[in-house]
Amino acid sequence: MILVTGGAGFIGSNFVLDWLAQSAEPVLNLDDLTYAGNMQNLASLQADPRHVFVKGSIADGELLTKLLAQHQPRAVLNFAAESHVDRSIHGPEAFIQTNVVGTFKLLEAVRHYWAALPLEAKQTFKFLHVSTDEVYGSLSKDAPAFTEQHAYEPNSPYSASKAASDHLVRAYHHTYGLPVVTTNCSNNYGPLHFPEKLIPLMIVNALAGKPLPVYGDGMQVRDWLYVKDHCSALRRVLEAGRLGETYNVGGWNEMPNISIVNTVCNLLDELRPRADGKPYASQISYVTDRPGHDRRYAIDASKIERELGWKPAETFATGIRKTVAWYLANPEWVSHVQSGTYREWVQTQYAAA
Ligand code: NAD
Ligand code: DAU
Numbered sequence: 001m002i003l004v005t006g007g008a009g010f011i012g013s014n015f016v017l018d019w020l021a022q023s024a025e026p027v028l029n030l031d032d033l034t035y036a037g038n039m040q041n042l043a044s045l046q047a048d049p050r051h052v053f054v055k056g057s058i059a060d061g062e063l064l065t066k067l068l069a070q071h072q073p074r075a076v077l078n079f080a081a082e083s084h085v086d087r088s089i090h091g092p093e094a095f096i097q098t099n100v101v102g103t104f105k106l107l108e109a110v111r112h113y114w115a116a117l118p119l120e121a122k123q124t125f126k127f128l129h130v131s132t133d134e135v136y137g138s139l140s141k142d143a144p145a146f147t148e149q150h151a152y153e154p155n156s157p158y159s160a161s162k163a164a165s166d167h168l169v170r171a172y173h174h175t176y177g178l179p180v181v182t183t184n185c186s187n188n189y190g191p192l193h194f195p196e197k198l199i200p201l202m203i204v205n206a207l208a209g210k211p212l213p214v215y216g217d218g219m220q221v222r223d224w225l226y227v228k229d230h231c232s233a234l235r236r237v238l239e240a241g242r243l244g245e246t247y248n249v250g251g252w253n254e255m256p257n258i259s260i261v262n263t264v265c266n267l268l269d270e271l272r273p274r275a276d277g278k279p280y281a282s283q284i285s286y287v288t289d290r291p292g293h294d295r296r297y298a299i300d301a302s303k304i305e306r307e308l309g310w311k312p313a314e315t316f317a318t319g320i321r322k323t324v325a326w327y328l329a330n331p332e333w334v335s336h337v338q339s340g341t342y343r344e345w346v347q348t349q350y351a352a353a
Pocket of ligand 2: 083084085086131132133134185186187188196197198199201213214215216218220221222257290297
């Protein structure tokens with residue numbers, strides 16, 4: 001089996017669902033179910049014996065050692081993290097605890113487990129660390145996109161904590177020979193995305209008749225990738241990525257935030273017009289900018305394409321249409337997330353613990 005950490009979050013749950021739709025190999029899913037972890041994302045796997053869920057932290061070395069010994073995974077994929085830049089500005093400590101200390105504890109447990117594996121299992125084992133393009137910092141308007149050679153220049157507590165985790169992963173390969181691969185991906189969007197991030201926030205606020213808060217002048221540029229394409233890239237890297245390497249993953253799709261917001265508004269105008277006939281874009285409200293806001297990210301994904309033959313299947317036009325349609329088709333998921341009832345599972349399940 002494979003061990004996935006953070007598999008109840010946005011990308012992790014998409015990954016687990018896609019994996020089990022395509023493979024018979026079981027998944028051990030370790031997630032601490034913070035506010036970002038949602039068991040409803042995995043509801044379709046409730047009766048599936050191939051999905052083994054454990055609530056716990058990657059910072060819990062004892063638990064990790066026990067789980068590794070018990071389940072003997074052939075690979076570990078580390079999605080678990082605090083992931084929201086704005087939260088990292090308001091409260092950076094959780095980011096250091098999970099992204100830095102947690103990754104360190106995970107690496108330690110995995111290193112000891114891997115060192116004791118029989119030769120064949122040892123030779124095929126892989127640790128895939130899921131990271132972000134934000135570690136590279138901000139690009140000027142015309143600068144070439146980030147390649148894997150770009151220097152790390154993280155600018156937020158979030159990106160600094162992810163950069164630290166990437167460095168630890170690299171060091172464990174260099175020093176101990178741990179078979180690692182790291183991916184640095186651009187902004188994901190798609191189903192099951194927590195509505196604190198730009199695209200899902202705009203969709204749910206628009207439908208609720210609330211303002212659509214655009215930071216600063218709205219001209220910050222991000223590269224957007226449909227989440228299922230990120231998942232296919234991770235499967236490919238797990239399968240064939242070269243040990244000790246890093247792979248940039250992106251959608252070749254740079255867009256300013258205001259264009260993203262307008263695209264979402266236009267799709268909603270088409271698919272669920274407002275009762276008063278006004279366009280959703282009339283709800284756009286420019287608000288104070290994010291402190292230290294990175295102006296532009298852009299990913300050069302030619303290495304993963306050249307070496308591993310990976311390419312995104314969705315364009316932004318197809319992916320964003322699927323995404324908006326998913327939110328319109330899943331009002332219950334949205335309302336449970338907004339009301340907080342998605343967290344009741346944690347209380348019910350662990351009330352006696
Ligand atoms: P998310 O916030 O939606 O999910 C994170 C998950 O990790 C949650 O289920 C949470 O409960 C869990 N978690 C948090 N702390 C934990 C801990 N100590 N132990 C175990 N589980 C813990 O994040 P996401 O957007 O799905 O991102 C997943 C990974 O991908 C992160 O490492 C992130 O840095 C990286 N990434 C995200 C994006 C993006 O656009 N969302 C892009 C590139 C890379
Ligand atoms: O680049 C990859 C990163 O993308 C991941 O590593 C992070 O985990 C993920 O959260 C994301 O970070 P961003 O900060 O780019 O994503 P977010 O959705 O928070 O914001 C996208 C852009 O939209 C950013 O320029 C800030 C802006 N924004 C965001 C929100 C929530 C707004 O203008 N208004 C908003 O309300």
